[in-house]
Amino acid sequence: MNAENATQAETNLSWRTSSYSTGSGGECVEVALTAAGVHVRDSKCVAQGGPVLTVGTEAWSALLEAM
Incomplete structure (x- = not known):
């Protein structure tokens, strides 16, 4: 797992x-999938350059399975 500022994360x-x-502005979580x-x-x-958390695909799958 890795955390970095949004300005340092991949922009594309x-x-x-x-x-x-x-849709009412609460709990606005966004995800982007990569290899x-x-x-x-x-x-x-x-907009404030907040953090981006990067999770490995195996950890992400385990999280989804646990939900």
Whole structure:
């Protein structure tokens, strides 16, 4: 797992809003999938250069299975 500022993260990622996020501005989680892993960010913090969490594909799969 790795955390970095959004300005340091890959800028050409295809981000999508999590199905668990609401349209009313709460819990706005975005994910971007790559061969290296899954990038996760809080969409409310993107403009401020907030952190991006990168999780390996095996860890991401385990998380989804646990839900």
